[in-house]
Amino acid sequence: MSAADFKDGLIAEIPNLRAFAASLSGSMQLADDLVQDTLLKAWGNAEKFQPGTSLRAWLFTILRNTYYSLYRKRGREVQDSEGTYADRLATHGNQESHLDLADFRKALAKLPEEQREVLIMVGATGLSYEETAEICGVAIGTIKSRVNRARAKLAELLSIGGVDDLGPDRRITAAVQRAGPEPVGS
Incomplete structure (x- = not known):
């Protein structure tokens, strides 16, 4: 795999890495830091990547190991049982x-x-x-x-x-059921 192909592969996986990092850490700021560290480690160890294997799996492994190493070093893990950090991830609308x-x-x-x-x-x-x-x-x-x-x-x-019980369609389905069957030929 050429350096350009490897670079393109890394760039293509950034959104997936970011989503996974955010789900692990509960913080977009920490997620971005984890992704950056992952990409730096991957780039620095590009020769260890085996062409023909899954680049995504290799990157996820690096990210996951980086995340757990970070928390082992800190000696504690942030709990989000009240959903405080998860609430910060969402922009609430109407x-x-x-x-x-x-x-x-x-x-x-x-x-x-x-x-x-x-x-x-x-x-x-x-x-x-x-x-x-x-x-x-x-x-x-x-x-x-x-x-x-x-x-x-x-x-x-x-x-x-x-x-x-899934999705917004439940409201539409309920409204249609309340309205009754459509007249034939309309």
């Missing part, structure tokens, strides 16, 4: 979708870190179970179990009992 997103972020922050981490990797960034298992250093079955538990816990926290 539209219900902003409230739904804020509720989702609060619920996501309440998940155990291991579950939140794999849910973001698999659900938001599109990593495969295999890539996520490699990054986390656990079996694929463990990843599947964590993702399943995380999804179930999110559904519970968000009071989602089924597909009908």
Whole structure:
């Protein structure tokens, strides 16, 4: 892989790295610092990247290790059980979708870190179970179990009992059902 191709690959992964870093840290400022450190480490160790393997998985591994090293050095971890940091991530507007997103972020922050981490990797960034298992250093079955538990816990926290409880379409569906069937031939 040429240096230009490697650089282009790094740049293309910045949004995914940023999203993952924000989900881990709960802070956009810390997320940006983590992404910067990750990119510097990746660039400095470009010769260690094996062409033909997943650049995204390699970068996520670097970011994840950087994050955990940072907290091991600090000797403590910031808890966000009240959702204080998650609230800072959202700009609240008048539209219900902003409230739904804020509720989702609060619920996501309440998940155990291991579950939140794999849910973001698999659900938001599109990593495969295999890539996520490699990054986390656990079996694929463990990843599947964590993702399943995380999804179930999110559904519970968000009071989602089924597909009908999802998204803004539930209001439209309810209004249509109240209005009754459409006349034939209209």
